[in-house]
Amino acid sequence: MARRxxxxxxxxxxxxxxxxxxxxxxxxxxLDILALERGAxxxxxxxxxxxxxxxxxxxxxxxxxxxxxxxxxxxLRHGQNDTALPMRHLGSFLPGDGVGGAGMHWNGNTWRPxxxxxxxxxxxxxxxxxxxxxxxxxxxxxxxxYEELEPYFDRFxxxxxxxxQAGNLGGKTVPGGNPxxxxxxxxxxxxxxxxxxxxxxxRDKAEELGLHPFPMPAAIASESYVNEYGxxxxxxxxxxxxxxxxxxxxxxxxxxxxxxxALKRYDNFSYRTHCEVLKVELSADGKTxxxxxxxxxxxxxxxxxxxDLVIMAAYSLHNTHLCxxxxxxxxxxxxxxxxxxxxxYAYQMxxxxxxxxxxxxxxxxxxxGSSAYVIDDYGxxxxxxxxxxxxxxxxxxxxxxxxxxxxxLPLPAGVPSWGAxxxxxxKDWYGHSxxxxxxxxxxxxxxxxxxxxxxxTDRHGRPLLRMTFDWKDNDxxxxxxxxxxxxxxxxxxxxxxxxxxxxxxxxxxxxxxxxSTHNVGGTAMGTDPATSVINRYQQxxxxxxxxxxxxxxxxxxxQYNPTGALGGLTYWTLDAIRRDYxxxxxxxx
Amino acid sequence: xxxxTLYMSIPTFKLSRRGFMAAGMAxxxxxxxxxxxxGHAAVPDLADYVPVFFSANEWTFINAATSRLIPSDGEGPxxxxxxxPVFIDLQLAGDFGAAADWYMNxxxxxxxxxxxGFQSPLPPADIYRQGILYFDDWCKETHGSAxxxxxxxxxxxxxxxxxxxxxxxxxxxxxxxxxxxxxxKEGYFSDPRYGGNHGMAAWVYIGFPGARxxxxxxxxxxxxxVIYPLGPVSISGERA
Numbered sequence: 044m045a046r047r048x049x050x051x052x053x054x055x056x057x058x059x060x061x062x063x064x065x066x067x068x069x070x071x072x073x074l075d076i077l078a079l080e081r082g083a084x085x086x087x088x089x090x091x092x093x094x095x096x097x098x099x100x101x102x103x104x105x106x107x108x109x110x111x112x113x114x115x116x117x118x119l120r121h122g123q124n125d126t127a128l129p130m131r132h133l134g135s136f137l138p139g140d141g142v143g144g145a146g147m148h149w150n151g152n153t154w155r156p157x158x159x160x161x162x163x164x165x166x167x168x169x170x171x172x173x174x175x176x177x178x179x180x181x182x183x184x185x186x187x188x189y190e191e192l193e194p195y196f197d198r199f200x201x202x203x204x205x206x207x208q209a210g211n212l213g214g215k216t217v218p219g220g221n222p223x224x225x226x227x228x229x230x231x232x233x234x235x236x237x238x239x240x241x242x243x244x245x246r247d248k249a250e251e252l253g254l255h256p257f258p259m260p261a262a263i264a265s266e267s268y269v270n271e272y273g274x275x276x277x278x279x280x281x282x283x284x285x286x287x288x289x290x291x292x293x294x295x296x297x298x299x300x301x302x303x304x305a306l307k308r309y310d311n312f313s314y315r316t317h318c319e320v321l322k323v324e325l326s327a328d329g330k331t332x333x334x335x336x337x338x339x340x341x342x343x344x345x346x347x348x349x350x351d352l353v354i355m356a357a358y359s360l361h362n363t364h365l366c367x368x369x370x371x372x373x374x375x376x377x378x379x380x381x382x383x384x385x386x387x388y389a390y391q392m393x394x395x396x397x398x399x400x401x402x403x404x405x406x407x408x409x410x411x412g413s414s415a416y417v418i419d420d421y422g423x424x425x426x427x428x429x430x431x432x433x434x435x436x437x438x439x440x441x442x443x444x445x446x447x448x449x450x451x452l453p454l455p456a457g458v459p460s461w462g463a464x465x466x467x468x469x470k471d472w473y474g475h476s477x478x479x480x481x482x483x484x485x486x487x488x489x490x491x492x493x494x495x496x497x498x499x500t501d502r503h504g505r506p507l508l509r510m511t512f513d514w515k516d517n518d519x520x521x522x523x524x525x526x527x528x529x530x531x532x533x534x535x536x537x538x539x540x541x542x543x544x545x546x547x548x549x550x551x552x553x554x555x556x557x558x559s560t561h562n563v564g565g566t567a568m569g570t571d572p573a574t575s576v577i578n579r580y581q582q583x584x585x586x587x588x589x590x591x592x593x594x595x596x597x598x599x600x601x602q603y604n605p606t607g608a609l610g611g612l613t614y615w616t617l618d619a620i621r622r623d624y625x626x627x628x629x630x631x632x
Numbered sequence: 633x634x635x636x637t638l639y640m641s642i643p644t645f646k647l648s649r650r651g652f653m654a655a656g657m658a659x660x661x662x663x664x665x666x667x668x669x670x671g672h673a674a675v676p677d678l679a680d681y682v683p684v685f686f687s688a689n690e691w692t693f694i695n696a697a698t699s700r701l702i703p704s705d706g707e708g709p710x711x712x713x714x715x716x717p718v719f720i721d722l723q724l725a726g727d728f729g730a731a732a733d734w735y736m737n738x739x740x741x742x743x744x745x746x747x748x749g750f751q752s753p754l755p756p757a758d759i760y761r762q763g764i765l766y767f768d769d770w771c772k773e774t775h776g777s778a779x780x781x782x783x784x785x786x787x788x789x790x791x792x793x794x795x796x797x798x799x800x801x802x803x804x805x806x807x808x809x810x811x812x813x814x815x816x817k818e819g820y821f822s823d824p825r826y827g828g829n830h831g832m833a834a835w836v837y838i839g840f841p842g843a844r845x846x847x848x849x850x851x852x853x854x855x856x857x858v859i860y861p862l863g864p865v866s867i868s869g870e871r872a
C-alpha cells in the first residue's frame with residue numbers, strides 16, 4: 044500500500060526551468076506547493092564550485108550531471124516495422140536530472156521563435172500553397188501568436204538576464220542585431236558577451252559578404268545583474284566549462300542562479316529530491332487529476348500525494364511518458380492516424396564545417412556556451428520553400444565554446460585517429476580550428492512518434508518510452524542547402540583546409556554521437572483536441588487540472604534552441620492559471 | 633556514490649627519487665594549496681604500479697597496445713609516459729567498468745545495426761577481459777605470437793585489423809577497439825586525479841591550460857594570435 048501524504052494545493056513534477064518558474068509564480072498566490080524532483084539536490088556551492096567542476100572526464104565525458112540510463116532511458120527504432128532497442132548509455136541527447144534539470148548544464152543560447160514559426164502551417168499554406176507540404180508531414184500552428192507571447196518572452200529574458208543585441212525594436216531595425224527577428228518591445232537586459240577571435244573572423248567575413256552577423260543571445264551575464272526575484276548574476280570569466288557543467292561563476296542563468304534561492308524563502312513551497320513520479324492519478328471519470336504517486340528513494344516506498352493542481356514540468360520525453368502511463372490524453376496511433384499523446388515528436392537538424400588555420404592561434408579554451416556570432420539570413424522566414432524544395436530553416440553560427448581536449452579536438456582530413464600521425468596531429472592542430480555550424484529546424488511526421496515499449500521496462504517495472512524516429516528528405520535537403528551556404532563563407536575565410544559533416548540524402552538517425560538535447564513534441568499544443576494534447580494555455584484538453592510545460596508542447600521543432608520559447612510559454616501559462624484558472628478551475632478553452 | 637567511484641584513490645607507491653624531487657618543487661610553489669586530495673604524492677615508475685583490475689597478462693597487453701595508439705617516440709608524451717594504462721585500470725575497476733550508469737537489462741541484441749548504439753550484454757570490464765583474450769589468440773594464430781611480442785609494425789597491422797572488425801570478435805565484443813581507443817585518449821587528456829596525464833604532460837604538449845578556468849582578458853583583440861603563456865593547473869593544484 045502506498046503511503047498517503049496530506050493534500051497539497053499544487054504538485055510540480057520536476058524542478059528545472061519550468062518547474063521552478065511555476066513554483067515561484069504560484070507561491071506568490073499563497074498556495075501550498077510541493078515540487079518532486081527525481082534526481083539529486085544541486086546548488087552552485089558545493090556542486091558547481093571551482094576547481095572540482097572543471098573536470099572534463101567526470102562531467103563532459105561520463106555525464107556527471109545527466110540522467111543515468113540505468114534509472115531512466117528510452118528505446119529507439121527507425122521505423123514502425125523495426126524492433127526498438129534501448130539507449131543503453133547516453134549519446135545523441137543528454138537529459139538532465141536533479142534540481143535545475145537541463146537548465147543547469149546548457150550553453151545558454153536563448154532565442155525567441157519567429158512569428159512565422161508559431162503559425163507554420165498557416166504561413167506555408169498562405170505563402171506557398173498547401174500542396175508543398177509532403178503528405179506525411181504533420182506540421183501545425185501552435186495556437187498562440189508571437190504578438191500574444193511577446194510580453195512573456197520579454198519577461199523570461201529579463202528574468203534570466205540575457206546578454207545580446209536587439210535587431211528589431213518595435214519594428215525598427217537596429218544595426219548589429221538580427222534584422223530578421225520579430226519585433227521586441229525593448230533591448231536585451233545586458234550588452235552582448237565579449238567575443239573571441241574565431242567568432243569575430245566569421246563576423247567580419249559574413250559582413251563583407253553582405254550577410255547580417257549578430258551576437259548569440261546568451262543566458263550568460265556580460266555584466267552584473269539583478270533579476271525580478273532579486274537573484275544576482277556576476278559577469279562571465281569565459282572559463283570554457285559551460286556545456287555539460289554547472290556554472291562555477293554565478294554567470295550562467297539557471298534555476299539555481301535565477302530562481303531557487305528566492306523560491307526557497309516561501310514557506311508555502313517545499314521540494315523533495317530523489318522522488319520520481321510514477322504516475323499522475325485520475326478521478327474515476329478521468330476528467331481531473333487527484334494527485335500523483337511517486338517513489339520516495341529515501342523511504343524506499345511509494346507515496347500518494349493528493350493535489351488540486353498538477354504541473355507536469357519534467358523533460359519533454361518524460362512528460363510524454365507520464366501521460367502515456369497515466370492515461371492523460373489518447374495515445375497516438377500512427378496507423379489509424381488517431382490519438383495525440385506521442386504524436387509530433389521532432390528533433391533538431393545540426394551539421395557543421397570545421398575550418399583549419401595553420402597560422403592562427405585561437406586559444407580555444409577561452410570561451411563560453413554562447414560565445415558566437417550568428418547569421419539568420421537563411422532562417423525559416425527568409426527561404427522560398429517552393430523554390431528550394433524543403434520546409435524549414437536554420438541559423439548559422441561560429442562559436443568558441445571550450446577547448447576541452449577529450450571531446451573537442453577537431454583534426455583535418457587525413458590525420459589518422461591513432462598512432463604517431465594522431466599524436467603529431469593533435470599538437471599541430473589543437474587551437475587552430477574554427478567551427479561554423481548549422482542549427483536547423485526539424486518538421487514533424489506521421490511516423491515519427493513516441494509510445495510505450497512492449498519489451499523493456501525501467502527499475503519500477505514501467506514500460507520504457509519508445510521513440511520511432513528517422514531523418515526525412517525534407518530536412519536533409521534543408522541541411523544540404525545550409526552546407527552550401529556555410530562552405531561559401533568558410534572558403535572565403537581562406538583556411539588551410541576544411542572538413543564538413545552534414546546529413547546526406549539517405550542518412551539514418553544515429554543514436555551514438557551527441558547532436559542536441561532538443562527533443563520536442565509528444566504533448567503538442569494546438570487549437571484542435573484531435574491533433575493536440577494541450578490547448579493554447581498548455582492545459583490538458585482532457586484533464587483540466589493538469590498543465591504540461593516544456594518543449595513537449597512544440598508541434599514541430601523550431602530552427603532555434605528551445606529554451607526561450609518554452610520559457611515564454613511557461614510565463615504565458617502561469618499568467619493564465621493565476622488570472623483565470625485558480626478562481627474558476629475548469630477548461631480555459 | 634559518484635564521488636567514491638570516480639576519484640577512486642590512486643594506489644600509493646614507493647617514493648622514487650624523481651617523484652620526490654618533483655613533489656618538493658611543486659610543494660614549494662604551492663604552499664597555499666596544501667589541501668588537495670592527492671597532495672603531490674610521488675608517483676612511481678609505471679613498472680612499479682600494481683594493477684587493481686588487470687591481470688598480469690592483461691596489463692602487459694594494455695601497456696603494449698596503448699603505446700601503439702599513442703607512441704612514445706617523437707615530441708610529446710606517449711601513452712606510457714602519460715600513464716594511460718593506470719587510468720584504464722582504475723576506470724575498469726570502478727563504475728565505468730561495471731557499466732553502473734548504463735541500462736543493461738535484457739534482452740540484448742549485440743548484432744543490431746551499429747546506429748542503435750551499444751547493445752552488448754557485457755559491461756566494459758568484461759569486454760576488455762574477453763576482448764584481450766580473443767585478440768591475443770588471433771595475434772598468435774595470424775602473426776605467430778601474442779600481441780606484446782610482435783614488432784611495432786605488426787602490432788599496428790593487428791590493431792588496424794581489430795579496428796576494422798577483421799579479427800573475428802563475437803558481436804558482444806565488437807566495441808572493444810572503440811572502447812580501448814576512447815579510454816586511451818581519455819587517460820591522455822583527463823585531469824591527473826584519474827591516474828593518467830601524468831604531470832599534465834599531455835596538456836603541456838598541446839597547450840591546454842587544464843583547470844585554470846578564468847580568461848576574461850583573453851577576449852581582447854590585442855590578444856589575438858598571442859599564445860597563452862601559462863602552463864596548466866590540475867584540479868588538485870599541481871602546476872606544470
